[in-house]
Amino acid sequence: MSPKSAKLDSKKYVQEYKRKCRECKKVWHSLVSREKEIGGNVKLNACVQASTACGGNLGAATQSKRNVESQQELLDKLRKCPSCGSRNYAEEIIIYEKK
Ligand SMILES: [Zn+2]
Known part of the structure; x- marks a missing residue:
């Protein structure tokens, strides 16, 4: 239902x-x-923990709850230097066409 703000076609x-x-x-x-x-x-997990109906898929949310810590860890890992562990980095977004 929410309009997509991304202008780019993610398929392309x-x-x-x-x-x-x-x-x-x-x-x-x-x-x-x-x-x-x-x-x-x-x-999604934060939603479940607040125990409010988020208009959604409780089954999936409950399932993801078990994994949320490892998900958070994973995200954390992606956002720090794999070599020295520093979070002091420059970031840019690269866009390329799928082949
Ligand atoms: Zn580094």
Whole structure:
């Protein structure tokens, strides 16, 4: 129901974060869609914990609750330098066409 703010057709384009560590200069990539998905799962869980009906899929939410800690960890891991563990990085979004 919510209008999509993204102008890009996700079937045609891929968006990726390109991050560069300011400490050790390591460059790594992370898919925007993947982080959104993980972030969505974490939010869903927060919803359940507040025990309010979020208009949604309680079954899926309950299921994701078990995984939420590892999801949060995963997101955390994607957002720090895989080499030195620093969160001090520069970030840009790269968009490329799917082939
Ligand atoms: Zn680093």
